[in-house]
Amino acid sequence: MSPRNGSCMAEISSVRSLSSEDVSGAKGSRRKSCWARTTDPTHRRGRRIQLLQMLVLPFIPILALIVQTAITLHDILIYRQEVSDIETQVTIATDLGKVVTRMQLERSEVAFFIYTNGNTLRSNLTQRFAVTDRALHNMTTWPLVSVPRDETKTQKYDVVNKEAFQERLNDFREKISSEESSISEVMAWYTSVNAAMLDHLTNQIKETDNSGVWRYLISFKNLLRSIESLGIASVYGINYFGRGILTGDSYVSYVRHEALGRDLLNGSLTYVPSLKKFYDHLTLTMPDYGKIKSRRDDILENRKRQPSVDDAIAYFDSMATYVDELRKLQRELRRMIRDYVNSNLQDASNKEVAGIAIVVLVLVISPIIIILVRNAVATIQMYAANLAQKARELKREKRKSDTLLFQMLPPSVAQQLKQTQQVPAEYYEAVTVYFSDIVGFTEIAAETTPLEVVTFLNSIYKLFDARIECYDVYKVETIGDSYMVASGLPVKNGDKHVSEIATMALDLLAASTVFQVPRRPGERLQIRSGVHTGPVVAGIVGTKMPRYCLFGDTVNTASRMESTGEALRIHISLEMKKALDAVGGFRIEHRGLVDVKGKGLMDTYWLECKDGGIARAAELDLPSFFEDVRPVFMRRLREEDTL
Template sequence: MTEAVEWYTNANAALLHHLTKEIKDTDSSTLWRYLVGFKNLLRSIECKGIASVLGINYFARGYLQAKAYERYVAHMTLGRDLLDNTLNLVPSLIPLHKDIKEDSPEYQDLEKKNQQIVDNKHQEGSVAEAIEYFDQTATFLDKLRAVQKQLREYIREGATESLKDARQSEAICAGILVLVCVVSPIIIALVRNAVNTIQVYARNLSEKARELEHEKELSDSLLYQMLPPSVAKQLKQTQQVPAEFFASVTVYFSDIVGFTAIAAVSTPYQVISFLNSVYKLFDERIECYDVYKIETIGDSYMVASGIPVRNGNKHASEIASMALELLEATSMCRLPHRPDQTLCMRSGIHTGPCVAGIVGSKMPRYCLFGDTINTASRMESTGEPMKIQISEDVKREIDKTGLFITTPRGVVDVKGKGEMTTHWLEGRRPGSRTPLSLAPTHPQTRSSPRYKHDKIFHY
C-alpha cells in the first residue's frame, strides 16, 4: 500500500510541478491570482488525500508509527495552509467554503477524528471506524473539488474575457498598433520586474522562515536548560503542569565555607566571576550522573536525583558519587583574584519523599517541597568543611550497593528535627567506580544556570 501511495504521490507531484512552472511562465497578470489559487487548491486536496490514507491506517491499526505520524501532521498542516492561501487569493470562494462547513453535519465529527489522529493515542484498531473516516474524508474532498470546479469557471471566464479583449485589439488602427509596439517592451519589463520582485520576496520569506526556526530551536534549548525537558514539553502543550509526588528522592546541598568573608574582601564583579567559574565546574561534573540541578542560591548549590524522571533506587548512589566528585573538584579550585586561597566546601545529603511542581507563570521555576529538602539543608549547615554529612536514610540506601565507605559521626542536634544520627561519606570502595571519561551522560541530567540571590520555597 505504501508503494502504491508513493507512486500516486510522485505522479501528482510531477503534474503539480509542471503546473507551477506554467504559472510562472505566464504573462497574464489578470489570471495570476486564480492560477496560483487553483494550483494551491490542487495541492491542498492532494495533501489531504495523502493524510487521509494515513488516518485510515490509524483507525484500522489503532496507532501510527513515528514516521507515518510525522507525514500525517505535515500533510494536514500543509493542506490547511494551502487552502487558506487559496481563499486569500480568491476571496469569492470564501462563501462556498463556509457553506461546506455549515451544511455538512459530518464536518465537526471529521475535525474531531483528525484531532484524535494528531493526539496519536493507542487504541484498538477498528475497520468500521476506518471506513467511516474514509467516507467522511471522501465527502469533504468531493466538496472541495466542487469549489475547485467553481474556481475553474472563474479562470475560464477570465480567459474568455482576455481572448475577447485580444480579438477587439486586433481591430485597432495601425497607429495604435505602432504605439503598442513601442510601449510593449516597457510593459514586459514591468511584468518581469514584478515577477522578479515576487521571487525575491519568496526567497526572503523562506530565509526568514529558516531564521525563525533557528530562533525557535534556540528558545527551546534555553527552556530545556531552565526546566526539565519532560516538564517543559508538558508546559508548552497544556500550559499547566500539576504537582507530582515522589516517594523517594535524594537531595544534595553544598555551600562555600567563608563565602561571606570572601565576598567582603572582593568586588561584586570578582564575586560573580568566582561563582560563575565554580558553578561551571560543578555543572560539567554533574553531567556524568543521573541528577538534576534544582537551584543555585548565592553560594548554595542544590541537586536532586530521582526527579523529574524516577530512577528506582539509584538516586542515593548517584548523588553520593556526584558529591564525592564535586568535593574532589573543589579541592582543585582557586579564587581567580586570590590564587593562594583554596576553596572549602560543606555538603549534606538526605533521602526521603517530596512534591515537585512548577511555581509561577511569568518566570516558572521547577521547585521541590517537603521536609526532605529542609533536612538535606540541615545536613549541610550542620556539617564540617570539606566533609559530606549524610543522614541515616542515605546511609541505609547506599549500604545496599556496598560501593561506599562511611563513618559514623554520632548524634547531631538538628534545628526543627531534634537529635539525628548522621554519618560522614568518606569515599568509594576501590574498583567500584567507572572512570568519568567512560561514564555515560544520563538524559535526565540538565543544569539550570540561574544565579539569583533569592530563596527557594521549602516546606
C-alpha cells in the same frame, strides 16, 4: 550492579541539556531529501523548476485552446469545401439539366413530327436542333454518359465525350423522317440518352451532407426526373391525339411515366414545402391547366377517336407550357439552393475569420501572459526566499530561547508549560536531594569586591554545571553560595537517583579543590555537602520567572545535612546510608548522633568514596578551562579598561 569507573561518559538514561530540536523530535534535524531540495523555492534549482511549472501551467490551457481552435478551423474548412462542392455540383447539374431540357423538347417535337406525318405547323426541327446544340456548346464540363450504338440495338451503349455525343446526335437527326423513323426507336434513343444524363446528374449530387441542403438537393433531383417522366408521357399523349389510340405497350408506358412524374413532383414538393405555394400559384395562373387534366383523363380512358393534328398541337402546346412552368419551379428551387449555399458559405467564412482571430489573439496574448506569470513567480519566489530567511532566523532565535528556557526549567516541564500554560504539582516517592555551600563564604565576600565574588562563583558553578552533565540529575537552583541538585525527578529513574547523587557529590567535592580563594594565596576552596533521600512534591511556582521548586521534609533534611556537615566532607542521613548499602559500591563512615534543628538527634554518616574511584577534577586542563569563566559583562568592562 558494577561500580562506576568515574568517567564522564554519560549512561544511556542520563539526562542531558536539551535544545528545541531535541524536544520537537528528530524530524527537525533530518536533512532534506534531494526531491525536497529540488522543489524548495528557496533553492536556485527549486526556483527554476517552480518557474518552469508555473510557465507550463498557463501554457496548457493556451495550447488546448489553440488545438481546439485549429480543429474547429479544420472542420470549418471541410464544411466550406463540402458546401462549395455542392455549389459546383448543383451548377453542373443545372447546365446538364438545360441540355436534358433541350433534349426533352427536341424529343417532343421530333415525336410530334413523326406522329403528325411530317407536320411542321408546331415548330421547326432545324431551329430546335440549333437550340439544343447551343446548350451543349455552353456546357463547361461534360460527363461520361452512355448512349445507344444505333436505333435498333438499344441495349448496347458506348461511353462517349462531348464531341462524340454531338457527332452521334447529328447522325441520329439525319435519319429522322415521318415515314422511315419508328416512334419507338426515337423514344428509346432520346429516353436512354436523357436517362443516362439524369443518372449521372443524380449520382453526382450527394443526398446527405453536413450542410443541411440535402432536402433541396433531393427535391431538385426529383423535379428533374419528374419533368423527364412527364415529357415521356407527353410523347405518348401526342401519339394518342395524332394517331387516335394508344396500343397496349404505348398505353402502359404512358400510364407508368404519368404516374411516376406525378409522384416525383409530389415528393419534390414534400421535401421543400415552400415550393408548394409556388406550385399552387403556377397552376392557378396557368390558363390551360384545367384542359391538361381533362386531356390526361381522355388519354387514360384510351377510347378510339379520330386522329387530329390540331388536337395533337393543342395537347403539345399545353404540355410544353406546363413543363415550362415546372422549369420555373426548378429555377426557383435552384435559387433557393444558391441562397442556402451562399448563406452557409458566408456563415463558414465568418466562423473561419472568428477562428483565425482567436488563434491570432491567443498567439499575441500568450507571450504577455507568460511574461506576467514569470514576473509574478519571480516576485513570489523573492518573497518566499525572504520568508525562508526570516523563518531560519526565527528558528535560530527560538532555539536560543528554548535553550535558555530548558536551562531554567526541566525540558519536559518547560514543554508542558508552553503547551498547556500550567503544570500541576507532582508527588515523587523517592528522590535524592544534594546541597552544598562554600565554607567561609561570608568572610571571602567581605574581603573581595563584588565583581570578584561574581567571577569566583561563576567559575565554580560553570565547573559544577559541566560536571553534573555526566549524571542523571537536575540542577534545581543556586542561592548565593548554595548549590542544590536533585535526582529522580522530573523523570523518574527508579533507584538510580541514590547512586547518581552520591557519585556526583564525590565528583564535585574533588573538583572544588582546584579553586584558589581570591586574595588568599595558597588557600584552596572548601565546600560542605549534605545528601538526603525521601519523598518530595515538585511543581512550578510563580508566573513571573517561574521556578521548578521542591517541597517536603526531604528538602529540609538535606539542607540540614549540609549545614551540620564539615568542610570537604559529604554528610548523609541514615536513610541515605541504607539506600547506598542497598546499591553497594560506596564506602561510608559512621558519624554518630547529631542534633539537627527541627529534627532533634539524628544518626548520620560520612560518604567517603566510591569503590574504584572517580575521575578527578584535577585532570581538567584548568588554564584552558578557565580562560572564559568570567561573565560577559565583565569581559566587556575589562575591554573598556574600567576594571
